[in-house]
Amino acid sequence: MVALRVALKRxxxxxxxxxxxxxxxxxxxxxxxxxxxxxxxHRYNLLRLGQAPVFTGLENYRRIFSxxxxxxxxxxxxxxxxxxxxxxxxxxxGVGCLLNVPFRGRTILGVAVLLPWVIPKVAAGIxxxxxxxxxxxxxxxILTKLGFDFQGFSWFSSAPIAFLAVGVVVVxxxxxxxxxxxxxxxxxxxxxxxxxxxxxxAGPWQRFTLVTLPMLKGLLLILTILSTVWxxxxxxxxxxxxxxxxxxxxxxxxxxxWMTAFGEMQMGRAAAIAMVMFAILAVIxxxxxxxxxxxxxxx
Amino acid sequence: MMRRFLGKAGIYSAAAAVLVFSVFPFVWMALTSFKPNExxxxxxxxxxxxxxxxxxxxxxxDRGGFGRYFLNSAVIALFTTLCGIFVASLAAYALARFRFxxxxxxxxxxxxxxxxxxxxxxxxxFIIMRRLGLLDSYLGLVIAYTTFTLPFGVWMLKGYFExxxxxxxxxxxxxxxxxxxxxxxVIVPVSAPGIAASSIxxxxxxxxxxxxxxxxxxxxxxxxxxxxxxxxxxxxxxEWGPVMAASVIxxxxxxxxxxLVQKRLTTGLVKGAVKG
Numbered sequence: 001m002v003a004l005r006v007a008l009k010r011x012x013x014x015x016x017x018x019x020x021x022x023x024x025x026x027x028x029x030x031x032x033x034x035x036x037x038x039x040x041x042h043r044y045n046l047l048r049l050g051q052a053p054v055f056t057g058l059e060n061y062r063r064i065f066s067x068x069x070x071x072x073x074x075x076x077x078x079x080x081x082x083x084x085x086x087x088x089x090x091x092x093x094g095v096g097c098l099l100n101v102p103f104r105g106r107t108i109l110g111v112a113v114l115l116p117w118v119i120p121k122v123a124a125g126i127x128x129x130x131x132x133x134x135x136x137x138x139x140x141x142i143l144t145k146l147g148f149d150f151q152g153f154s155w156f157s158s159a160p161i162a163f164l165a166v167g168v169v170v171v172x173x174x175x176x177x178x179x180x181x182x183x184x185x186x187x188x189x190x191x192x193x194x195x196x197x198x199x200x201x202a203g204p205w206q207r208f209t210l211v212t213l214p215m216l217k218g219l220l221l222i223l224t225i226l227s228t229v230w231x232x233x234x235x236x237x238x239x240x241x242x243x244x245x246x247x248x249x250x251x252x253x254x255x256x257x258w259m260t261a262f263g264e265m266q267m268g269r270a271a272a273i274a275m276v277m278f279a280i281l282a283v284i285x286x287x288x289x290x291x292x293x294x295x296x297x298x299x
Numbered sequence: 300m301m302r303r304f305l306g307k308a309g310i311y312s313a314a315a316a317v318l319v320f321s322v323f324p325f326v327w328m329a330l331t332s333f334k335p336n337e338x339x340x341x342x343x344x345x346x347x348x349x350x351x352x353x354x355x356x357x358x359x360x361d362r363g364g365f366g367r368y369f370l371n372s373a374v375i376a377l378f379t380t381l382c383g384i385f386v387a388s389l390a391a392y393a394l395a396r397f398r399f400x401x402x403x404x405x406x407x408x409x410x411x412x413x414x415x416x417x418x419x420x421x422x423x424x425f426i427i428m429r430r431l432g433l434l435d436s437y438l439g440l441v442i443a444y445t446t447f448t449l450p451f452g453v454w455m456l457k458g459y460f461e462x463x464x465x466x467x468x469x470x471x472x473x474x475x476x477x478x479x480x481x482x483x484x485v486i487v488p489v490s491a492p493g494i495a496a497s498s499i500x501x502x503x504x505x506x507x508x509x510x511x512x513x514x515x516x517x518x519x520x521x522x523x524x525x526x527x528x529x530x531x532x533x534x535x536x537x538e539w540g541p542v543m544a545a546s547v548i549x550x551x552x553x554x555x556x557x558x559l560v561q562k563r564l565t566t567g568l569v570k571g572a573v574k575g
Contacts, residue, residue: 007400013478014397018405021390021453028420028446029412035423046426095317103310111561113321118557120507122525123546127328130539136340138327172320233416236509240529257418262514267422274419285414289407 033278039271046265053268060272069248070256070273077252080163081231087171088227089220092178097208099179100186110183117176125240128169132156159249162242166250169237174230178223185219186212218291225288229281253277325550332356332543339540355544365545367520368527372549375437375523376505379444384498386445387452392482394453395460409450417510420446425514435518443511448501455500459493460486496560503553524549 008015040060042053064070099110116124131139132155143150155165189212197211213220235254242250244259251259257277261270331339332355334348359365394402424443425434433439467489468481476484487494509525516522522530528549531542 011397011399014393014399017389017393020386021449022405024386024445024449025408025412028424028442028449029415032420032423033415035426036419039422094313098310098313098317101310103307103314105314109314109318111558112318114561115325115554115557116321118503118553119325119550120509120525120553122507122509122528123328123550124324126528126542126546127324130331130543131324131327133539136342136344136539138344141342141344172324176321229414233418235418239509240532254416254418258421258510258514261418261422262425267426271422274416274422277416278419281414281416285411288414289410 036271036274036278039268040275042268042271044267046267056268060269061276064269064272064276069251073251073253073256074276076159076163076250077232080167080252081228081234083163084167084170084174084231084234085224085227087167088174088178088231089224091171091175092223093182093220095175095179096182096186097212099183110180113179114176116173119173121173121236122240124169124173125166125237128165129241132165156242157246159246162246162250166237166241169241170231170234173237174227178227181219181223182216185216189215221291222288225284225291229284229288232277232281232284328543328546328550331539332547334540336540355540356548359541359544359548363527363541363545364519364522365524365527365548368522368524369548371437371521372506372523373552375440375444376502378437378441379448379505380498380501382441383445383448383452383501384456384494387449387497388456388487388494390453391456392460392486394457396465409453412450413447413454417446421511421514424511428515434515435521437521439515440505440508440512440523443515444505444508448504451504452497452501455497456490456493459490459497462493463489499556499560503556506553 039053041055041057043056043059044053045051095113099106099113131137134140134152134154139155140150140153143153156162193211193215194207197207202210233254234252235258238244238250238252238255239258244251244255253273254277257270257273260266260273264270330347333351333353335350335352335354338345338348338350390405393399394406424446428434428439428442433442463486468476468478468485471481471485472478507525508523509529512523512526513529516526524545528542528545531537531545
């Protein structure tokens with residue numbers, strides 16, 4: 001108590017500055033998180049007006065864990081996020097390296113590459129949906145012109161193809177950030193090291209695998225974790241492009257939780273699904289923090 | 300010589316491929332929006348409209364209600380930005396200039412909160428807002444959007460404030476300014492570009508947001524732009540012309556803002572991410 005008073009007196013000014021933000025984060029994120037946790041042990045159907053949440057213990061968790069569909073969605077999410085992360089990282093590293101090579105038009109490419117990243121996900125999803133359109137879409141037209149039979153091909157009538165189609169959009173919007181970060185990392189490597197490696201007879205590929213990649217290891221790890229977190233949460237593009245269909249086959253965790261909450265109005269069960277999602281992301285985040293802290297320190 | 304030429308050719312073709320992948324969809328969006336229907340629904344699409352028309356835009360604004368949706372989006376994004384960045388800049392200043400107990404915990408909190416899936420927050424927020432009558436209101440969405448603009452703003456602004464030497468406000472304080480006055484009169488003007496960049500980022504985040512809006516808005520007159528767009532997909536056939544025109548209206552402000560600040564925005568973001 002005394003310690004608190006001393007701390008307040010000494011640090012009153014910074015604490016006062018911090019207070020509004022702390023309240024904001026507390027009320028808007030920490031409280032809802034705890035509330036979701038609490039709700040996940042209750043049955044709460046919003047359609048039944050005036051009915052309070054009923055405590056049911058672990059019933060929601062038991063129910064979702066014994067539901068095959070939950071495991072199907074979890075697998076979907078894992079595979080989709082995993083695939084997107086791999087593609088995002090590969091493309092991001094590739095483009096980051098490309099932007100590090102001096103050539104004419106490099107600055108323009110740098111700005112252009114970033115565009116998809118700020119474009120609203122909803123708009124990107126919609127324009128790609130138009131590109132993929134089975135009848136009048138430009139993609140089927142071009143592919144058919146190139147000699148493949150894509151006339152009237154529907155990109156959204158089976159899950160694997162639909163995931164591929166959405167994945168292209170997700171990757172297209174997330175690789176710019178990776179590319180830019182990699183570029184920053186590459187530019188921090190001193191040219192002398194590269195020259196020394198070249199002097200020792202290392203070719204371009206060897207310089208890349210033996211010098212560049214090891215030096216970027218920490219950065220690569222952090223970017224991989226960040227994009228895993230982002231892709232695991234994917235919602236907008238899938239909702240816009242497939243709405244989870246056909247027949248719920250492109251459901252991912254975000255869609256599943258949202259639909260359970262606001263389609264079926266089962267708030268308790270939806271909360272349990274959201275908590276599972278949260279737990280998975282929390283583990284990934286912890287790994288992230290550990291790496292980030294051991295790397296540069298949380299200054 | 301040959302090898303060198305091949306290397307150059309490789310670089311340029313890779314650059315061209317990346318360029319097409321990144322930019323073409325949005326060029327196609329814009330081009331489609333200027334085409335009359337018969338050039339959109341055709342078996343042999345052409346790149347450029349043979350007859351340029353604004354009919355799709357007229358339709359979307361006169362009949363589709365997109366003027367109203369634009370206004371809703373703008374008001375909500377603007378207020379989200381103002382509130383979020385004001386609160387965030389105070390906190391960011393405290394974090395950048397003072398060492399105090401709990402500082403690391405708060406930093407961790409700010410960082411971790413950004414990893415939360417919004418789905419985890421949306422259920423209680425919906426229940427609370429329903430109880431408070433904040434569904435179908437500007438205020439409801441402004442509050443909801445602060446969940447992500449605030450932590451992000453703190454993190455980004457902290458970086459900017461740290462890059463300003465503290466001798467600046469020390470000098471102001473020797474001249475008789477209070478700490479708060481030094482912050483308001485010296486630090487804020489000096490870091491104006493950083494504050495602008497963070498504000499624009501917050502604005503874009505709120506402008507683009509879809510899930511909260513879809514959940515909290517039901518009334519047609521309160522729709523934001525992404526909701527207006529989504530409404531096109533309820534019908535059996537999609538009217539791609541108006542959809543593309545509406546997408547352009549939705550995307551253009553973001554694009555303009557982005558081009559204004561792209562340099563500062565990107566360096567600030569990357570620094571934040573790499574630092575962890």
